[in-house]
Amino acid sequence: MGVWAEMLLNDAAFLAATADLNIPNDYIKYLDIMPRGLQSGTTPSTITIIKGAIPSIIVKLGGVRIASLSYADLLALNALWMHRSPLINQTLGVTANMLNAIGPARLWLYVNKLRRELSAQFGWAAMTNCADESLDVKYTYKDTPFPERGNLHYVYETFNGVGAAAARVNISRAGARLIGILTFSEHCGIGSTVVGLDPECSELDVIVDNRLVYHDNWFTRGDECAPHSPEDSGVIATPCKIALQHMGYSWISFEEEPWLADNLWAVVHNTVHIGAAAQTGVFRLVCIYVEP
Numbered sequence: 001m002g003v004w005a006e007m008l009l010n011d012a013a014f015l016a017a018t019a020d021l022n023i024p025n026d027y028i029k030y031l032d033i034m035p036r037g038l039q040s041g042t043t044p045s046t047i048t049i050i051k052g053a054i055p056s057i058i059v060k061l062g063g064v065r066i067a068s069l070s071y072a073d074l075l076a077l078n079a080l081w082m083h084r085s086p087l088i089n090q091t092l093g094v095t096a097n098m099l100n101a102i103g104p105a106r107l108w109l110y111v112n113k114l115r116r117e118l119s120a121q122f123g124w125a126a127m128t129n130c131a132d133e134s135l136d137v138k139y140t141y142k143d144t145p146f147p148e149r150g151n152l153h154y155v156y157e158t159f160n161g162v163g164a165a166a167a168r169v170n171i172s173r174a175g176a177r178l179i180g181i182l183t184f185s186e187h188c189g190i191g192s193t194v195v196g197l198d199p200e201c202s203e204l205d206v207i208v209d210n211r212l213v214y215h216d217n218w219f220t221r222g223d224e225c226a227p228h229s230p231e232d233s234g235v236i237a238t239p240c241k242i243a244l245q246h247m248g249y250s251w252i253s254f255e256e257e258p259w260l261a262d263n264l265w266a267v268v269h270n271t272v273h274i275g276a277a278a279q280t281g282v283f284r285l286v287c288i289y290v291e292p
């Protein structure tokens with residue numbers, strides 16, 4: 001009885017999307033994922049570029065997708081949901097071949113495979129002013145089931161759209177329960193150069209069985225318990241241990257009382273607040289469920 005960790009990818013060259021990588025063992029707790037690269041020339045990469053190196057993380061169980069999100073989404077979940085502060089190593093000097101890295105970001109799974117195949121695939125995007133990109137992925141597992149989790153595992157769903165007056169999104173998942181929603185808006189306004197205070201996902205409704213059970217707006221949203229770094233491209237000591245800048249993200253938790261997801265909808269409003277102007281852009285929801 002115990003907990004083990006092994007490398008799925010160990011300093012692997014990362015110049016294209018990976019194939020579906022089989023994850024062995026039966027009881028997988030989580031994956032730790034970290035992209036790395038070396039500064040190319042005298043211009044450093046920004047944090048935005050580094051965290052954009054993995055535009056998609058897809059995990060499949062028995063051929064069925066149970067995770068779909070970006071590395072930036074995952075870093076925001078680490079900071080806002082689990083209050084983890086990933087290591088940021090952002091070079092700011094003019095010396096080539098210095099390390100650029102953010103992570104590791106942890107993807108919680110708690111999967112009981114039950115003789116099904118579990119695989120992970122990582123999308124790739126070039127890091128500007130960065131070369132020799134590599135990827136590290138570690139999986140942690142047990143040799144017994146997860147009674148403390150009730151043999152449950154997490155499922156991520158990502159929705160993309162363009163901000164509008166209201167968008168009704170079906171987030172139903174038969175037999176599952178919703179434990180949280182990560183929201184992202186392209187223009188959050190707060191603390192940025194965008195005029196106004198009205199992100200695309202400025203208000204959120206959750207509707208269960210045609211009944212409104214949750215409603216908030218950008219100013220009363222979620223659980224903002226993790227520390228913030230001041231800005232996305234500011235001067236950062238190298239390396240340092242701080243929370244990733246997650247401007248545009250918020251985390252809404254239903255963990256204490258999860259909602260049944262058989263007939264579940266989210267309504268995203270692009271509200272114009274007093275003295276502001278409507279923003280048009282992308283919003284994204286990452287919904288996290290537990291399943292039997």
